[in-house]
Every structure is written in structure tokens, then in C-alpha cells.
Amino acid sequence: MKKILTVLFITGFLAGFSCISAGGRAEAAHSYPEKYYQNQWCSKWGGRAEYLLADKTRVDCLTKSYAVEFDFAPKWAEAVGQSLYYSKMTGKQAAIVLILEKESDFKYFARAKYLAEDNNIQLWYMKSPEYGGYTAPSGAQNNTIAFNIKEFERMFKTVYRLVNSLL
Numbered sequence: 001m002k003k004i005l006t007v008l009f010i011t012g013f014l015a016g017f018s019c020i021s022a023g024g025r026a027e028a029a030h031s032y033p034e035k036y037y038q039n040q041w042c043s044k045w046g047g048r049a050e051y052l053l054a055d056k057t058r059v060d061c062l063t064k065s066y067a068v069e070f071d072f073a074p075k076w077a078e079a080v081g082q083s084l085y086y087s088k089m090t091g092k093q094a095a096i097v098l099i100l101e102k103e104s105d106f107k108y109f110a111r112a113k114y115l116a117e118d119n120n121i122q123l124w125y126m127k128s129p130e131y132g133g134y135t136a137p138s139g140a141q142n143n144t145i146a147f148n149i150k151e152f153e154r155m156f157k158t159v160y161r162l163v164n165s166l167l
Helices: 002-022 034-044 073-090 103-118 149-166
Strands: 048-052 058-062 066-072 093-100 122-127
Touching (some): 073 103, 103 122
16 A cells, blocks of 8 residues: 555656646746747847737737747747748848757757848847856746756655655
8 A cells, every 4th residue: 555655646746747847838948938038138129029919929029120039949940930920910120039058059040041041031049048148137037947867866765755754
């Protein structure tokens, strides 16, 4: 009986942990959410974040001159399409800010650049703080819960010992 309860508890713990560590986001693998970069860039350049269009889609940042789409580098192709659509809907020039989290992300930037040149899309990039880019302002909250494997193992062992001591 003790073994069954322990297994059930651990299974529940792991399921709960996976939900918490993902933060309910599809971008669980990223250190910072897309909105983090969007807010930093948009406020710096005087843009309006999450500009709502008539069809209920949202431009990530609308400035005086640009309709800007933000995306992580592997989603470069999606960013190209969205930026062109937002440009058409707003009458502003299409623009993309690709978020680079590591050196190998530059290959995606090169692909986007190839299409940007042919389609009049302004292309920029931002590096993640871990890669030498922007850092969070002091006091800023990061809603992401990130654990490395060592932290997870330590936490798991602690919970396992606690469950066994209670049973």
C-alpha cells in the first residue's frame, strides 16, 4: 500500500511540475517570453504594443513607421508572413525583430534576411540576456519558472523523502 501511494504521489508531483515549469506557455523552453522582448523594444522606440486590428489580430508593436512582428529565430518564416500581413492591414512598413538565444540562431536570421530584402521588410534582432543581450530591469518580474536538471533532482529527492516519511 505504501508503494502504491508513493507512486501515485510521485506521478501527481511530476504532472504538476510539468505544468508549473512550463508556466502554461507554449514557449516553455525559452528563458524569457516573447512579450519580454516586445515590451523592451516597443517602449524604447515609442511603439504601441499589442495593437488590435479590425479582424482581432494583434500587431506586436506598431510604431510611427513600422508594423513589427516579434518571434524567436526558429519561427522566422512565420514572422515573415505575419509582418507582411500587418503591413498590409496598417499601411506601415513590415518589420521583424527576431529573438536570438544562441549563436546557431543566426542561420535563421540569414534566412529571414534573404526574404526581407526581396519584400521590403525591415529586419532586426535582439539577443536574449543569456546570450549577451538585454537584461531585465531591476525589480522586473519574470513569470517563467525554470529549473535545471540538478535542481529538479534535488527537489524530487526532497519530496520523495517527505512522502516516505509521512507514509
